[in-house]
Each structure stands twice: as structure tokens, then as C-alpha cells.
Amino acid sequence: MKSKIDFVLDFFSYALKGGVKYYTWLGILALFVIPWAYGSYQQLIAKGMVVTGFTDQISWALYEGSFVFLIGVAAAAVTVVFPYYVYNYKPLKNAVLIGEMLAVTAIIMVMVFIIYHMGRPDRSWHMIPIIGIFNWPDSLLTWDVVVLNGYLGLNLICAFYSMFKRYTGQPLNEKFYMTFVYISIVWAFSIHTVTAFMLSTMASRPMWFHSIMPIKFISTAFTGGPALIIVALLTVRKHTRLEIPDEAINMLSQIVVWCLGIALFLLLSEIVTELYPSTEESFQLKYALFGMFGLTKLVPWSWASFIMMIGSFVLLLIPRVRKNYTVLPIICVSLFIGIWVDKGYVLTVAGMIPSPLGEFSEYTPTWIEIFILAGNWAIGFMIFTILVKGAVGVMLGDVRHPSAAGK
Amino acid sequence: MPAEEKKDVKGRDISRRQFFKEAGAVSAAVAAAASSSVVGPEEAEARTTFAEFFQKNYRLMTDEEKKEACDRLEQRHSEEYGKKVTVDGSPAMKDVLFGYALNIQKCIGCRSCVHACVKENNQSRHDAEIQWIRVIRMEKGNFNIEDMNKGYPNTPNEPFGTKIGGNAYKGAGVVLEGQHYYQPERVPEKDAFYFPVQCMQCENPPCVKVCPVKTTYRDPDGIVVIDYNWCIGCRMCMGACPYWARRFNWGDPNLPAEEMNPKTHYLGNRPRMRGVVEKCTFCLQRTRKGRYPACVEVCPVGARKFGNLLDPASEVRKVLERKKVFRLKADKNTYPKFFYFID
Numbered sequence: 001m002k003s004k005i006d007f008v009l010d011f012f013s014y015a016l017k018g019g020v021k022y023y024t025w026l027g028i029l030a031l032f033v034i035p036w037a038y039g040s041y042q043q044l045i046a047k048g049m050v051v052t053g054f055t056d057q058i059s060w061a062l063y064e065g066s067f068v069f070l071i072g073v074a075a076a077a078v079t080v081v082f083p084y085y086v087y088n089y090k091p092l093k094n095a096v097l098i099g100e101m102l103a104v105t106a107i108i109m110v111m112v113f114i115i116y117h118m119g120r121p122d123r124s125w126h127m128i129p130i131i132g133i134f135n136w137p138d139s140l141l142t143w144d145v146v147v148l149n150g151y152l153g154l155n156l157i158c159a160f161y162s163m164f165k166r167y168t169g170q171p172l173n174e175k176f177y178m179t180f181v182y183i184s185i186v187w188a189f190s191i192h193t194v195t196a197f198m199l200s201t202m203a204s205r206p207m208w209f210h211s212i213m214p215i216k217f218i219s220t221a222f223t224g225g226p227a228l229i230i231v232a233l234l235t236v237r238k239h240t241r242l243e244i245p246d247e248a249i250n251m252l253s254q255i256v257v258w259c260l261g262i263a264l265f266l267l268l269s270e271i272v273t274e275l276y277p278s279t280e281e282s283f284q285l286k287y288a289l290f291g292m293f294g295l296t297k298l299v300p301w302s303w304a305s306f307i308m309m310i311g312s313f314v315l316l317l318i319p320r321v322r323k324n325y326t327v328l329p330i331i332c333v334s335l336f337i338g339i340w341v342d343k344g345y346v347l348t349v350a351g352m353i354p355s356p357l358g359e360f361s362e363y364t365p366t367w368i369e370i371f372i373l374a375g376n377w378a379i380g381f382m383i384f385t386i387l388v389k390g391a392v393g394v395m396l397g398d399v400r401h402p403s404a405a406g407k
Numbered sequence: 408m409p410a411e412e413k414k415d416v417k418g419r420d421i422s423r424r425q426f427f428k429e430a431g432a433v434s435a436a437v438a439a440a441a442s443s444s445v446v447g448p449e450e451a452e453a454r455t456t457f458a459e460f461f462q463k464n465y466r467l468m469t470d471e472e473k474k475e476a477c478d479r480l481e482q483r484h485s486e487e488y489g490k491k492v493t494v495d496g497s498p499a500m501k502d503v504l505f506g507y508a509l510n511i512q513k514c515i516g517c518r519s520c521v522h523a524c525v526k527e528n529n530q531s532r533h534d535a536e537i538q539w540i541r542v543i544r545m546e547k548g549n550f551n552i553e554d555m556n557k558g559y560p561n562t563p564n565e566p567f568g569t570k571i572g573g574n575a576y577k578g579a580g581v582v583l584e585g586q587h588y589y590q591p592e593r594v595p596e597k598d599a600f601y602f603p604v605q606c607m608q609c610e611n612p613p614c615v616k617v618c619p620v621k622t623t624y625r626d627p628d629g630i631v632v633i634d635y636n637w638c639i640g641c642r643m644c645m646g647a648c649p650y651w652a653r654r655f656n657w658g659d660p661n662l663p664a665e666e667m668n669p670k671t672h673y674l675g676n677r678p679r680m681r682g683v684v685e686k687c688t689f690c691l692q693r694t695r696k697g698r699y700p701a702c703v704e705v706c707p708v709g710a711r712k713f714g715n716l717l718d719p720a721s722e723v724r725k726v727l728e729r730k731k732v733f734r735l736k737a738d739k740n741t742y743p744k745f746f747y748f749i750d
Contacts, residue, residue, distance in 0.1 A: 048681040049640075050535070050658030059645045059655060119640020119655065119682030126464075126620045126639055133464055133621045133637075141619040141643050203613065203739055204649035357543065357604060357651045359586070 003401055007167045014399045015390030021239070026385065029378040036375020039368040040116075049119055051368045058352040058363040060117075062373055065344035067113040069224070070380075071195045072217060072343065074106035074151060076225015078188035079255050085181050091247035094395055098232055100159035101387040102225070103188075107152040109380040116372055140198040147191045154184040163394045169404030192217045204356040207284035207347065210273075216266045217343070222259040224339035226252045227332035232388060234329050242392050246323070253328060256335070257316040263339075264313060267306075280358070287360065288350035297362045298353075302346050308338025465634040465673060466624060476636075477673050484671070484678060492669040494677050497695045499628035505689050506629070506716035507700075508726040508746040509603060513710035516542055516594045516601035520702035520711065524605075527690060527701035528676040529668050531660035539654065539687040540702060543585040543602040605702075606631065606652035606687035607735065607743030614644035614653065623684070629716075629744055630691050632674040638683040645684060649739045653686045689713070716744065 018026075042051045054061060080099035083089040115121045126132040127145060136142040158180050165172050193214045199205070200213035230252050237244040271289075274282040286292055291299045312335040315321045322328065354360045365373075393399040462468070462476055477494040484492040521540045524530075530537040585602060595601070612631050615623055622637035623644055645653045659681045671677040672692035679685050690700035694713070698704075703711040714721030723746070726732065730748040 048656075048658045052657075054655075054657060056645070056654050057651075059642045117641065119642070119684075120638065122460075123637070123639045126622070126637055133467070135619050135621045139617050139619040139643065141617065141641060145619070198643075202617075202646050204647060351646075355651050356649045357541075357587075359651070 003168055003403075004164065006401060007164050007399075010167070010399050010401075011163070011390040011394070012386070014393040015386045018389065022385075022389070026382060029382045029385075032375045032378035035371035036378070039371035039375065042368050043116065043372065044121065051366060053363055053365045053369055055361065055363075057355045057359060057361045058349060060352060061349050061363050062345065062365050062369055063113050063117040065348035066340075066373065066376070067110045067117065068195055068199070068217075068348065069340050069344035070106045070110045070113065071148070072192050072221025072339075073225045073228065074103045074110065074155075075188040075192040075218070075221050076229070077103035077155065078185055079222055079226040079252065080229060081181065081188075082185055083251060083255075085178070086185070089251065091245040092251065094242055094244055095229065095233055095248050095252075097159055097163065097391045097395060098236065098388055099229055100155050101391050102229060102232070102384060103155040104152065104159065105380055105384040105387060107148055107155070108383060109376060110148060112376050112379070116376070140194065140201060143194045144191075144198055147187065147194050151184070151187050151191050154180055154187055158184055159391070163391060166394050166397075167399060167404065168401045189218065192221050199351065202351075205284070205351045206281035207288075207351040209281075210270070212266055212270055216263060216270070219259045219263040219266060220339050220343055223256050223263055224336050224343075226256050226259075227335045227339075230256070230332045231329045231336075232384075234325055236388065236392055240392050240396065242395055249325065249328070250323060253316060253322045256332070257313065257322070260309065260313050260316070260335070264309060283354055283358075284350045287353050288346050292354075293360055295353075295360050295362050297364065298346055298350060301341050305338045305341040305346060308334045309342065312338065459636060462636060464620070464622065464637045466621070473673070480673070480677060484669075487678075488664040488667045488669070490664070490667070490669050492667070492671060495670075495672045495692060495695075497672070499626045499630070500695060502715075502717055504629045504716040504744070505608065505694060506714065506721075506723040506727075506744045506746065507608070507689060508712040508723045508730075508732070508748055510710040510712070510730075510749065511600065511602055511747050512749045513708045514542075514601045514603060515708055515710075516544060516589070516591075516596070516599065517707060518542055519705045519707055520603065523701040523705035524687070524690075526666070527668055527693075528688075529662055529671065529678050530654075530685070531656065531679075532662060532666060534661050535657065537654045537656070537660070537685070539652070539685075540603055540605040541587040541651075543587045543604060544589040544596075544599050545585040545602055547598050547600060549598075602747075604650060604652070604735070605745070606689075607650055607741065607745040608687075608689060610742035610744060611740060613647040613649065613739075613741060617643040617647045619643065626674070626691075628691075628695070630674075630688055631686075632688060632691070633684060633686065634674065635677070635679050635683045635685065640682040640684070642684065649736050649741060650743075653684050655684050656681050 039051075043049060052061075077099040080092050080095045084092040084096050115124075118124070127134055127142070129136075134142050134145075136146070158177070161177060161180075162172060196214035196217040199208040200210065203209050230249055233244045233249060233252070236242055271285070274285045278286075283292060287295070288298045288302045291297075312331050315327075315331055321331070349363050353362070390399065458479055459476075463472065465473065465476070468476060473496045477496040480494040481492055484494065521538050521542060524540050525532070525536065525538055528539065530539070589596075589599075608629055608631050610625075610629065612625060615621075615625055615631060618624075619641060620637060620639055622639070623631060623633045625631050640655070642655060645655060656679055660679055662678055667678065668676060670692060672688075672695070675688045675690065675692040690698075690702075694700060699713055700711075703713045712722045712726050714723035716723060716727075718724060726748055727746065730750060732746045732748045734743045734746055
């Protein structure tokens with residue numbers, strides 16, 4: 001037990017130490033916490049959700065979009081875990097932990113966003129089985145709770161167990177460890193599938209109500225997630241001694257480009273299937289793409305995300321661009337943002353417009369919502385930075401138990 | 408429908424909202440001063456909040472616990488609103504399945520039902536007035552010879568045949584060509600008919616299925632109810648409802664003490680709190696006592712009929728037998744117990 005406490009202390013004391021650049025980065029992120037705290041007070045304590053731009057017509061928007069998107073980011077850890085463990089693709093060795101740190105961070109962020117999404121976060125305990133009521137298996141939201149908590153647990157076990165063993169210099173219990181790794185691979189698919197099911201089973205929302213949703217979610221997740229991992233790996237490579245071979249980056253950028261290709265193909269299928277017959281069910285997509293009855297707030301966002309996704313796809317198809325590590329992170333960032341806008345904003349909001357009674361109304365986030373959104377993301381990036389820093393320390397052998405020295 | 412017509416109902420203008428909030432706070436304070444003979448509303452709330460917070464879901468309570476929960480609310484609300492408030496907990500009556508029938512031929516769009524409902528059911532009054540019934544105004548379709556070649560052709564290569572626009576563009580009575588923000592000088596308007604929508608009390612309710620904590624459920628008399636004290640505010644039910652029947656308390660509801668209806672039911676019209684969903688319950692505080700819902704009682708043209716679907720002599724059964732009846736969005740397989748009919 002003592003060595004476990006030592007590990008946590010050593011991990012975080014290493015993770016929180018850094019140079020000027022490191023503190024500047026964390027400091028910039030910390031700035032977002034000030035408006036976030038103000039917004040959180042207004043929404044959670046003082047006034048309630050009335051401070052947001054939500055209405056009875058558009059009752060799900062930015063917060064839900066963010067958690068849907070982030071579940072995808074969490075699932076994307078599998079894009080490093082899978083090739084490394086199943087195909088034994090060695091160059092990804094040092095990337096695995098970073099992928100798992102991303103999964104842990106993303107799930108924590110998802111949970112934070114859910115708190116802001118709920119009207120009564122103080123009653124969350126109503127969902128805990130035995131003391132509350134857990135409407136499982138009827139409600140797909142309860143499935144989401146199960147898979148998300150399970151995934152968080154799996155990733156914490158996988159990542160921290162392997163780090164702890166490195167810390168103490170003991171060998172891994174392969175059977176124990178690999179069991180959890182394989183479960184987590186399957187589980188990663190389940191989290192985003194269930195999230196997609198949660199939306200796609202709402203028959204009153206035609207934009208969501210089709211069977212393409214789960215696979216589209218997974219393909220966009222496996223684009224946005226590894227895009228962020230690439231940026232993280234390149235940053236780690238630049239600022240630490242940790243060895244990340246080019247092959248690791250190239251493998252991930254290939255995963256990105258092909259999953260993006262599938263996502264774009266599914267998008268095309270969706271557009272043709274909906275817009276060709278142009279029934280009333282297509283109005284939500286039409287509203288997102290072209291606006292309807294002069295209401296066009298979503299249109300620039302839709303097209304911006306298309307341009308970012310299609311542009312990135314064309315550029316990434318060229319091997320020379322894919323292997324240029326100055327251009328690659330820029331493409332990855334724009335892709336990450338593009339997919340967030342597509343899944344986290346356009347899809348969620350358009351599913352609400354028009355309402356089931358055919359009413360068109362528009363959604364404008366309030367400043368408080370934007371403060372909270374930015375703050376949650378900044379906190380997420382802070383957690384990710386600190387976890388990655390600590391993990392890199394473990395991988396480099398800088399974070400080691402005194403008894404493990406020399407092993 | 409035009410965007411500018413949204414403002415009046417949503418009323419989401421910040422400065423105005425804050426003004427109302429402050430105005431609400433002042434009037435609440437005045438009411439409190441008038442009623443402070445026993446104990447202040449804040450103190451009363453603090454005392455019961457703890458017990459209320461840890462209470463079980465209403466459906467799982469024993470009869471005793473139900474009574475306790477109701478008594479607790481009675482006491483709190485009496486002190487809060489400065490008058491004797493009763494919180495009833497009557498269960499569904501035996502051999503009763505409530506049904507509703509609405510004559511769209513008779514409805515004149517006066518919205519008496521909407522306002523009677525708000526008054527009866529203690530909805531938030533301002534800073535977003537919550538209304539459970541919305542009346543959709545449907546434009547009557549018409550075709551004119553002058554419009555013959557207006558609009559734009561659907562098939563650009565062939566200047567004849569199907570056209571989007573022109574005569575065919577005129578509304579012919581689908582929901583998308585209706586709107587529920589109309590403000591006419593007088594009703595009925597010549598060029599419109601009206602289509603009220605509220606909770607359909609579906610037999611196969613999508614909202615109940617998606618609720619993660621089973622706070623919304625179907626009672627044996629067919630009413631889909633909500634335990635407001637158990638709702639976590641996730642709004643899955645609002646996403647799932649094909650009839651847009653559910654409303655959310657985005658902020659603290661504003662219910663002035665003098666407008667509060669003191670005869671309440673735990674699952675019905677008792678005052679709600681911030682962050683929970685609410686909707687029409689067919690006024691179960693009335694109907695479980697053998698009375699008509701407020702909207703039925705107030706309708707000046709007798710367009711609204713209500714009764715026990717299991718009783719062959721009930722009005723609603725007679726409507727089903729004799730009139731041409733349909734249900735809204737039957738394709739969603741929700742089996743509403745709210746029927747529309749024409750003579």
C-alpha cells in the first residue's frame with residue numbers, strides 16, 4: 001500500500017514540475033477557469049439553466065454535443081492500443097500510455113459536461129442502483145452510464161497498473177494485464193456505439209433516427225481522437241527525451257485518413273438519402289446545410305466543418321504532407337475542431353430544429369454557456385497535460401521507486 | 408414560420424428576465440411578510456429540504472411514506488404561499504382509463520384552455536410562462552388562378568408538370584405550415600383552423616422508456632405522471648416525445664402567491680422546482696376526484712370531451728363510436744389516448 005501512495009505522490013510531484021513553457025501553458029489554461037467559475041456559479045447555484053441559451057424547443061445543445069464528441073475521443077484510445085497489442089506493432093509502444101491518458105481525461109470531461117447538462121445534478125444519486133432507481137435496460141442513458149464508468153475503470157486499471165509496475169521495477173502479470181487490455185478494446189467500441197444508440201433511437205428526431213449513426217460516430221471518433229494523439233505525440237517528442245518513432249506517427253495518420261474517408265462517405269450517403277426524396281424528415285439536415293425560412297445560424301458551422309474535413313482528407317491523402325511534421329499537427333488540429341463542430345454542435349442542435357411539431361427556432365449560446373464550455377475544455381487540457389507529463393516521466397524512468405533503482 | 412413571432416412566448420431577453428426576477432423576488436418578500444405569523448418560508452424550506460432530498464421515488468413509497476411526503480409538502484407550501492395548501496396523493500381509481508377527445512371542427516383557437524390550464528396547474532407565470540397546451544394555427548389552403556405560374560419549377564428542363572411553388576405551395580393543413588404564436592384581433596379567423604396539442608398520455612410512451620431513473624411512469628389510469636422530486640433533469644424525455652408536450656423549468660418557476668391554486672396533487676399540479684420536467688396530466692388532481700380537467704370545463708364551444716375509456720356510457724366513448732376519429736402521428740406507434748375528431 002505504501003508503495004502505491006509513494007507512486008501517486010511521485011507521479012504528481014513529477015507531473016507538476018516543469019519549465020517556463022510548461023507553466024506558461026498551464027497558466028494560459030488556468031485563465032479560462034475564472035469566467036468558468038463565474039458561469040458555474042450562475043448556472044449551478046444562483047439561477048439554474050435559465051442562464052443558458054437552451055429552450056423547450058432546443059433542449060439539448062453545446063453541453064450534450066461536447067459530451068457526445070468527447071466519448072468519441074475517449075474511444076479513440078483504441079487506435080493506439082489495438083495496433084500495438086493485437087498486431088504487435090512495436091513503434092506504438094510509447095504511445096499506448098498517452099492514448100490511455102487521453103481516454104481517462106476524456107471520460108472525466110464527459111462526466112463534467114453531464115453535470116452541466118443536468119437540470120438537477122444534486123440528484124445524480126437517484127441513478128445509483130439500490131439507493132436509487134437505475135432504469136436498465138430500458139433507458140439507453142443508463143447503458144451509457146454503465147459503459148462510461150466501465151471504460152474509465154478499465155483505462156485507469158490498464159494505465160496505472162502498467163505504470164505502477166514500471167515504477168517499482170516489477171514485471172507485469174501478463175494474464176491479468178492483457179485480459180483488461182482486450183476487454184478495454186471491445187469496450188471502446190461499445191461506449192461510442194451506445195452513445196450513438198441513445199440519439200439514434202429517438203424516433204421523433206429524424207436527423208438522428210437512422211442506423212448510420214453508430215458507425216458514423218465511430219469513424220469520426222477514430223479520426224478526431226488519433227488526430228489529437230498525433231499532436232500530443234509530436235509535442236512530447238519535441239519537449240522530452242521520450243522516443244516516439246516516425247512510424248508511430250505515420251501509422252496514426254493513416255488511421256486518421258482512412259477513418260476520415262469512411263466518415264465522409266457516410267456523410268455523403270446520408271445527404272443523398274435524405275435530400276433526394278426531400279421529405280419532411282430531411283428538414284433538419286436541410287436546416288443545417290442551407291438554413292430554412294431565413295433561419296441560417298447553423299449554416300456557416302456546417303460548411304466550415306465540411307471544408308475542414310474534406311480539406312484535411314485531400315491533404316492527408318498525399319504521403320508527403322502526411323509525413324511533414326510541421327504541417328501535420330496543423331491539419332490534425334483543424335480536423336479535431338472540424339469534427340467537434342460537426343458532431344458536437346451541428347448534429348446535436350440540428351436534431352432539435354425543427355421541433356417534433358415542425359417549429360423552426362434557433363439556438364444561440366449565451367456567454368455563460370461559452371465560459372463554461374471553454375472552462376471545461378481548458379480543465380480537460382490541463383488534466384491531459386499533467387497526466388501525460390507524469391506518464392512520460394514513468395516511461396523515461398524519471399519516476400521510480402527507490403527500491404527499483406538499478407533494476 | 409417567421410422568426411420574429413417567437414419572441415413573445417420565449418421571452419428570453421436577458422435584461423427583461425432579470426427585471427422580472429427582481430420583481431418576483433419583491434412580491435415574494437411581500438407575500439412572506441404577510442404570512443410570517445408562523446414561520447418564514449425560507450426556514451420552512453430548510454426544514455423540509457433535507458427530508459425531501461432523501462425521500463424515495465414516489466412509486467416505491469409505502470402508503471405511509473406517501474402520506475408523509477404529501478404532508479411535508481402541504482406544510483412547506485402553506486407557509487411559502489401563505490394559504491392553506493393541500494397536497495393530495497390519491498392513487499388511480501379502479502377500472503378507469505382516462506381518454507380525451509377534441510373536436511377540431513369546433514375549436515376556435517381562443518386559447519381559453521391554455522390559460523385555464525396555467526391557472527389550474529400552477530405553472531410558472533412569467534419569465535418564460537410555461538404552457539402545457541399549445542394551439543397550432545393552421546392556414547386554410549387555397550388555390551388561385553393568379554398564382555398559376557409563380558414559384559419555381561421543380562424540373563427545370565421541363566416547363567410543365569410538377570412545381571414547387573405556385574398554387575401547390577399554399578398551405579393545405581399540415582403541421583409544418585402551422586404556427587402557435589398567432590395573435591389575432593379576434594377568433595376564429597376566417598382563413599385558419601386550429602389544432603391544440605398537449606400530452607397525449609400515450610399507452611406506449613417513448614418518454615417513459617428513455618427515463619434513466621423511472622421518475623416518469625404510467626399510472627394504472629393511463630396517465631403518464633412525473634415525480635418532480637425524483638427527476639434529475641436530463642431531458643431525455645423531451646428529446647423522445649414526438650408531440651413536444653414536455654416543458655422544462657429552466658430557472659426557478661415564478662408563481663405569485665396570490666395566483667397559486669392551493670388544491671394540488673403530488674403527481675399533478677403541486678408547485679414545481681427548478682430543473683425538472685413537467686407536462687399535462689389531464690388535471691389528475693381533478694379527474695381522480697370525478698371532476699373534468701380545467702381545459703374541458705373552460706372550453707366555450709364544447710370542443711373538448713373527456714372521460715373513462717372503459718365506461719361505454721362515457722362521453723369519450725360515445726365520440727369514439729360515432730365520430731370520425733384520428734390520432735396525431737399514429738405512425739410513431741405511441742397509441743395516444745388523446746383523440747381528434749370531426750363531426
